[in-house]
Amino acid sequence: MKIAKALLAHYDAHARRLPWRMPPGSNEAADPYRVWLSEVMLQQTTVAAVAPYFARFTDRWPTVADLAAAADEDVMAAWAGLGYYARARNLLACARAVARDHGGSFPDTEEGLRALPGVGAYTAAAVAAIAFRRRAVVVDANVERVVARLFAIAAPLPAARPEIRDATDSITPDARAGDFAQAMMDLGATICTPRNPACGICPLRENCAACATADPAAFPVKAAKKARPHRLGHAWWIERADGHVWLVRRPDKGMLGGMRALPSSEWSAPAPPAAPPLPARWSALADPVVHVFTHFSLDLMVHVARVEGDCLPPGEGEWWPLKGLEQAGLPTLFRRAADAAMKETIQDA
Ligand code: SF4
Numbered sequence: 001m002k003i004a005k006a007l008l009a010h011y012d013a014h015a016r017r018l019p020w021r022m023p024p025g026s027n028e029a030a031d032p033y034r035v036w037l038s039e040v041m042l043q044q045t046t047v048a049a050v051a052p053y054f055a056r057f058t059d060r061w062p063t064v065a066d067l068a069a070a071a072d073e074d075v076m077a078a079w080a081g082l083g084y085y086a087r088a089r090n091l092l093a094c095a096r097a098v099a100r101d102h103g104g105s106f107p108d109t110e111e112g113l114r115a116l117p118g119v120g121a122y123t124a125a126a127v128a129a130i131a132f133r134r135r136a137v138v139v140d141a142n143v144e145r146v147v148a149r150l151f152a153i154a155a156p157l158p159a160a161r162p163e164i165r166d167a168t169d170s171i172t173p174d175a176r177a178g179d180f181a182q183a184m185m186d187l188g189a190t191i192c193t194p195r196n197p198a199c200g201i202c203p204l205r206e207n208c209a210a211c212a213t214a215d216p217a218a219f220p221v222k223a224a225k226k227a228r229p230h231r232l233g234h235a236w237w238i239e240r241a242d243g244h245v246w247l248v249r250r251p252d253k254g255m256l257g258g259m260r261a262l263p264s265s266e267w268s269a270p271a272p273p274a275a276p277p278l279p280a281r282w283s284a285l286a287d288p289v290v291h292v293f294t295h296f297s298l299d300l301m302v303h304v305a306r307v308e309g310d311c312l313p314p315g316e317g318e319w320w321p322l323k324g325l326e327q328a329g330l331p332t333l334f335r336r337a338a339d340a341a342m343k344e345t346i347q348d349a
Pocket of ligand 1: 146149150191192193197198199200202203204205206208209210211216
């Protein structure tokens, strides 16, 4: 337990102050709602990106019951820009399950948390350890990197994950497992960083196998990356002369599900046909909006047209005032498409 002892001593002196966190040694328990919300938001995203979203969410919905009672579209719009929108839908499903099935209190065991909708092994372990002070083995990307280095694990990711989890288990203390998890996350974020681990100031350097090698940053070993597939698609900016644009809501299932968006085609390779939703004098922007998702990259061709005041495009949608477009909660891809369209001079119908 040398590692836990050294790490916790370092954490007691240097813990990052974060809005969802209780300071080390605090007698007050962290609020499970805030811990859960922060953990869901932090997946695939940085603390700096999450902080303003966390502040807005907890101002507007201070308890899990408040969030459970929120309208879907308000939560999706508040989430806009954080990405990975399935998380926002799972967030709501989970809040509603806690309110409906658990009287508004999160279950206090890893197993109970794991049974909630959208709560995976990592989030359940993190909430159990941090909010309920249970012993749980918490492995996020930071912990994965630190542990792969501490033990100089030679197997490449992702195959090395079971080995990394066992190694993390072997150094997780029975007491203060939540602080230990947060201390590991802090170490990964501030000292044992991906490219330049600062071994000289690391509290674990005497116990670190990678530090004894010429290149600690070579761990975790990564399998050769597959090329990311590329897709193409079309989006249509339908602007009414009185300063409104036609927005639709994407189907609940699938990419950016449930979010407001411009009408668009399938995204595929080769390019899908550009079949506009209504006849108009369409002009295509010179450059596509290029967007990189986790599993593919996309060139979105944006077509713009201006229509008469009595036009009603087919299908469900709504005319949204251009002046209030920020409140529509467009996801980043469509916000960028909208920005590009608004720079274009549109020919009248
Ligand atoms: S000694 Fe270096 S490689 Fe090892 S955990 Fe610390 S910063 Fe990371």
